[in-house]
Amino acid sequence: MKENELPKTVVQGKWFFAHRRVAHELGVRLGEEVGYAIRFEDRTSEKTCIKYLTDGCLLRESLSNPELKQYSVIILDEAHERSLNTDILLGLMKRLVRIRSSNLKVLITSATLDGAKVSSFFSNCPVLTVPGKLFPVEVLYSSESSTSYLESSLKRALDIHIREPPGDILIFMTGQDDIEKMVSKLEEKVLSLEEGSCMDAIILPLHGSLPPEMQVRVFSPAPPNCRRFIVATNIAETSLTVDGVVYVIDSGYVKQRQYNPATGMYSLDIVQISKVQADQRAGRAGRTCPGKCYRLYPSTVYHEDFLDVTIPEIQRSSLAGTVLYLKSLDLPDIDILTFDFLDPPSRESLGDALKQLYLIDAIDESGLITDVGQRMAELPLEPSLSRTLIEANELGCLSQALTVTAMLSAETSLLPTRRKGTEKKRKHPLSDLPDGSGWGDHIQLLQIYEKWDQANYDPQWCIENDLQVRGMKFTKDVRKQLCQLMQKMAEGPLDVQSNRKQKESGQAYRRLRKALCTGYGNQLAERMIHHNGYRTLGYKSQLAQVHPSSVLEMDEDGCLPDYVVYHELITTSRPFMRNVCAVEMSWVMPILKKLEKLNVNKLSGGSSITEENEPRVVEPLGSPKNDAVVSKAPDNLDSRIQAARDRFLARKSKK
DNA sequence: GAGCACTGC
Numbered sequence: 001m002k003e004n005e006l007p008k009t010v011v012q013g014k015w016f017f018a019h020r021r022v023a024h025e026l027g028v029r030l031g032e033e034v035g036y037a038i039r040f041e042d043r044t045s046e047k048t049c050i051k052y053l054t055d056g057c058l059l060r061e062s063l064s065n066p067e068l069k070q071y072s073v074i075i076l077d078e079a080h081e082r083s084l085n086t087d088i089l090l091g092l093m094k095r096l097v098r099i100r101s102s103n104l105k106v107l108i109t110s111a112t113l114d115g116a117k118v119s120s121f122f123s124n125c126p127v128l129t130v131p132g133k134l135f136p137v138e139v140l141y142s143s144e145s146s147t148s149y150l151e152s153s154l155k156r157a158l159d160i161h162i163r164e165p166p167g168d169i170l171i172f173m174t175g176q177d178d179i180e181k182m183v184s185k186l187e188e189k190v191l192s193l194e195e196g197s198c199m200d201a202i203i204l205p206l207h208g209s210l211p212p213e214m215q216v217r218v219f220s221p222a223p224p225n226c227r228r229f230i231v232a233t234n235i236a237e238t239s240l241t242v243d244g245v246v247y248v249i250d251s252g253y254v255k256q257r258q259y260n261p262a263t264g265m266y267s268l269d270i271v272q273i274s275k276v277q278a279d280q281r282a283g284r285a286g287r288t289c290p291g292k293c294y295r296l297y298p299s300t301v302y303h304e305d306f307l308d309v310t311i312p313e314i315q316r317s318s319l320a321g322t323v324l325y326l327k328s329l330d331l332p333d334i335d336i337l338t339f340d341f342l343d344p345p346s347r348e349s350l351g352d353a354l355k356q357l358y359l360i361d362a363i364d365e366s367g368l369i370t371d372v373g374q375r376m377a378e379l380p381l382e383p384s385l386s387r388t389l390i391e392a393n394e395l396g397c398l399s400q401a402l403t404v405t406a407m408l409s410a411e412t413s414l415l416p417t418r419r420k421g422t423e424k425k426r427k428h429p430l431s432d433l434p435d436g437s438g439w440g441d442h443i444q445l446l447q448i449y450e451k452w453d454q455a456n457y458d459p460q461w462c463i464e465n466d467l468q469v470r471g472m473k474f475t476k477d478v479r480k481q482l483c484q485l486m487q488k489m490a491e492g493p494l495d496v497q498s499n500r501k502q503k504e505s506g507q508a509y510r511r512l513r514k515a516l517c518t519g520y521g522n523q524l525a526e527r528m529i530h531h532n533g534y535r536t537l538g539y540k541s542q543l544a545q546v547h548p549s550s551v552l553e554m555d556e557d558g559c560l561p562d563y564v565v566y567h568e569l570i571t572t573s574r575p576f577m578r579n580v581c582a583v584e585m586s587w588v589m590p591i592l593k594k595l596e597k598l599n600v601n602k603l604s605g606g607s608s609i610t611e612e613n614e615p616r617v618v619e620p621l622g623s624p625k626n627d628a629v630v631s632k633a634p635d636n637l638d639s640r641i642q643a644a645r646d647r648f649l650a651r652k653s654k655k
Numbered sequence: 656g657a658g659c660a661c662t663g664c
Contacts, residue, residue, distance in 0.1 A: 039663060056664035063664095083662075175660060208661060233660060255660040268659060321664095380664035412659060474663080481664090548656040573657070 009050045009073040012058045012089065019052040039380075040477045055085035056380075059325065062092060063377070066329050073105045079118070080110035080276070081238060082312035082343075088322060090342050094122060095334065112276050114309070121342050135286035137248075141299040149251035150178055152296045154185050157229060160247050160294075161190070162198050167246025167291070168228040170236060172281055174255045174270050179205045182231045199227045206232035206240070209413065212470065218242050237280050241287070248285040248293040250278060252301070258316040261352035263542050264522075266318075267571040274310040278302060312343050319345055319353035320383045320522075324362055327369040328377030336367075337604050354603040355539060356522040359594060360387040367603040379485055381405055384567070388519025389486065397511040398490055399497050400446055404512070406479035407445035408567060408579065413471035436509045438553030440564070440581030442516055443509055449475065453496040517583040520565035521591040525577060532560045534577065536569065537592065544575040552580050563588050 011018075023034035030036070035044030036052040044051050053061075055076075062068055074093065079086055093106050108118060115127040146152035153171050160169055173179050183205050190201045206218055221244050222228045230242055234254050254273050259266050273281075278295065285291025295302065314322070326336055337350060357363045362373030362383060369377075376386035385405040392401030407414070433451070437444035448465075452472060455461040462469045483494045517524075525534040525544065532554070536542045546552055546560060554560050563585055566577035 054663075056662090058664095060664055085662095085664080177658080209659080235661070237661095239661070257660070270660095325664095409663085478663090547658095549658080570659090572659080576657080 008071050009075065010058065010068070010071045011050065011052045011075040012055050012077060012086075019050075022050060040481065055083060055089055058089060059085055060380070063325070063328065066092075066331060067096065067100060068104075072103055073107065075107045075109065077109050078111075078238075079108045080112045082310070082314075084313040084317055084322065087312055087314045087341060087343070088325070090118075090121070091340050094340055095331070097122065112280065112309075118342070121340075134283055135288070135290045137282045137286040137290070138292045139282055139295060140292060141295050141302070142297055145297050145301060149173075149253065149296050150182060150185075153182065153249050153251060154189065156249050156294050156296065157186060158189055160249075161201065161227060161229075162193075164247065164292075166199065166227060167289075168222060168230060168242070168244045169247040169249065170242060170245040170284055171229065171231045171249040172236070172251055173231060173233060174251065174253050175233060176207050176209060179207055179231045179233065186229055186231070199225050201227050201229060203229045203231070206230055206236055206242075208233065208235050209468075211468070215240070234277070236284065237277065242284070243288060245284055245287065246289060246291045248281055248291065250281045250293060250295045252278070252295065252297045252306075256316070258311075259318045259349075261318070261346065261349040263540060264318075264352065264356075264536065264538055265542060265544075265569045265571055265575060272301075272306055274307040275302065276309045278306060314341065314345050315343060315349070318356070319349050320356040323350065323353040324357055324369070324373060324377050324383055327357075327363065328374055330369070335605065351600045351604065355598060355600055357383060358598060358603055359522040359591060360384065360519060361521075362387065363603065365597065365599070365602055367605045375489070379482065381409065381482070384519045384523060385409075386519075387521075388515050389482070391518040392512065392515035393486070393489060393491050395511045395515050396492055397508050397515060398486065398492055399494050400508055400512045401515055402479055402482050402486065402494060403449045403496060404442050404446050404516075406475045406482060407449055408442075409478045410471045410474040411445075411567075411579065413468055413474065434505060436505060437551050439509060439513060440552045441550055441567075441579040442581040443512070444551045445579075446512070449479075450496060513581055513583055514587055516565055516581050517587040517591075520567070520581075521594075523566050523569070524583075524588060524591065525564050525566060525580075526588075527560055527562050527564075532558075534560075534564065537588070537595070539595065539598065542569070542575060544569055544577050546580050547576040547578045549578070550580055552582065 019034055019036045020030060023030040026034060028034055031043040032045055032047045034050045034052075035042075035048040037044060037057045038054055039056065051071075058068075068074065074096075076086065076089055076093065079090065090108070093108075097104060097106050106122075108122075110118070111132070115129070119125050119127050142152070150173075153173070157169055157171060171182065173182060183203050186201075186203045190203070200223075202222060204218055206215065218228075218230055218240070219242075228244065230236065230245070232240075232242075236242055250273075252273055253270050254277065255268060256271050257266055257268050282293035282295075285293050323336055326334065326339060336354075337347070354363065354367060357373065358365065358367075360383060361370055362376055363369055372387070372390055375390055376383055379386040379389060381389070385408060389398065389401050389405055392398045433444065433447045437447055448467070449472075451465075452458075452461060452467075457472075457476065459469045459473075462472050479496075486494065522538065524537040526537050527534050533543060533545050536544060544566075546564070552560060552564070561582035563583045564577070564580045565583055566581075567579035569575065569577055
């Protein structure tokens with residue numbers, strides 16, 4: 001193959017081994033004519049004609065090169081998964097095919113995405129259908145909805161094991177807890193079966209927080225006369241393909257994260273799956289031979305209750321990062337409120353994003369991106385964290401802030417999988433951390449990483465201290481990447497520095513907390529007067545409490561700090577702030593002042609963000625209550641500020 | 656006093 005014979009092609013999606021295979025079939029070395037790029041690894045060269053990359057990487061590329069001029073064919077793979085990034089790319093592609101109609105071809109591939117809908121989105125482009133190679137799957141419904149899908153799955157699995165011919169069983173559950181319960185119940189029941197009455201059994205859990213060596217166990221096929229039970233989350237729905245599965249048991253539920261723009265709060269809920277998801281799960285039974293799918297719900301539930309398709313992520317997420325990204329592209333013909341999404345997010349959600357960005361100085365009061373915002377968009381971080389880095393650079397604590405943001409990027413994968421009996425480890429994973437972690441979780445995360453640095457990044461150290469090796473390595477990679485990106489603007493050293501002297505670290509921690517306060521200007525909370533509950537300080541106040549896993553300390557009176565910033569506000573059993581950090585009132589006041597001036601219609605570039613068909617009396621951002629908060633903000637804030645000052649002075653005089 | 660599904664810029 002000679003250079004330039006092939007059109008420069010870029011393939012976005014989950015390509016797994018595709019790039020290796022294509023390189024192999026073309027008889028070329030991977031990294032030359034056929035290359036790939038993922039976050040921490042770019043294996044392409046000048047010779048590269050076909051480049052595989054992730055959606056995030058393609059978005060990064062279009063940041064510096066919005067017309068993607070180096071490519072003549074762009075393939076968006078797995079578009080049906082509707083990830084946030086894929087949806088942004090779909091919108092950008094629509095614009096690109098318009099302005100590059102003569103020299104660009106875009107191909108969108110999807111297993112289940114509604115072809116007609118995508119075709120009409122792309123000005124009625126042609127739809128090609130490639131038949132799949134799946135075997136037929138018989139779908140069997142339960143006669144009624146079960147009260148406990150755990151019990152029903154257990155019963156169904158054993159029934160299959162006893163009565164049905166060989167073939168592995170894949171059971172879809174919602175989370176780690178259920179999976180662990182299910183695995184131990186299955187083990188118990190299988191052991192109690194009469195010896196020789198049926199095949200042997202291997203029972204395997206499968207979920208995201210399982211260490212990789214445990215995950216790969218599902219790739220080894222069952223030994224002869226042995227049936228595997230794979231108890232999985234929806235990781236087995238799309239991300240991992242398990243061969244040998246003939247029977248699928250589908251609970252009909254999934255654990256899903258969603259964002260409420262009216263409250264600024266996430267929740268993690270167990271919800272019904274969509275028809276597309278149910279069909280995807282069933283399809284997992286027909287990969288190697290005809291299979292069976294047992295749905296633990298009646299067919300009426302499937303037909304009448306299930307949504308046709310899963311709500312795309314873009315309608316379930318906070319859009320601050322997305323809006324900032326689009327604004328930073330600075331495309332003259334793109335207005336964020338009218339940006340052409342395949343499924344547009346609500347105006348409320350866009351309005352929320354604009355307000356958040358304004359509070360952290362990423363856009364000005366008329367909605368234009370600021371210099372700060374432009375620099376933030378260059379960093380592969382959520383806006384709060386990129387803002388923190390920029391502020392930390394000004395305040396001379398960039399090296400510490402780099403560590404904290406990197407740790408938070410990996411936060412959910414830092415903790416080990418829970419083991420029975422050793423559950424209370426989180427509070428003090430390291431007994432000999434220096435003072436200062438009482439200021440909050442961010443400081444503790446910093447101290448943990450500094451300890452690991454002192455231990456020369458020894459994986460064994462992670463294990464001894466109950467931290468996931470994978471998560472810590474990810475942190476290290478992120479930190480390195482952020483260092484490279486910050487190099488140009490950095491004011492001070494970037495390497496991990498542990499302040500050995502108590503006094504120095506105290507000052508560094510205070511600067512860091514100040515930077516965090518600026519970065520999380522959209523995620524502030526104020527403690528209630530008589531107890532340790534908090535309310536969020538935004539355009540709409542929410543009651544929340546510090547998550548019990550937090551290391552934030554109380555003062556000698558048993559009070560938590562008056563003001564905190566939080567990394568995440570999420571309702572599980574109750575509304576919780578996760579990863580909080582104490583901040584000072586004097587840092588908070590300017591942000592509250594800014595909140596007073598906030599006018600969301602102006603932020604959206606003058607165009608009213610009010611729904612068109614609604615009477616004008618209706619509040620711009622939804623509920624009347626919310627409107628009241630918006631329009632009366634100055635009064636509320638002034639009194640709030642006054643009250644806070646009084647409290648502060650009262651406390652001071654007491655001491 | 657609670658306990659997070661999935662990715663991976």
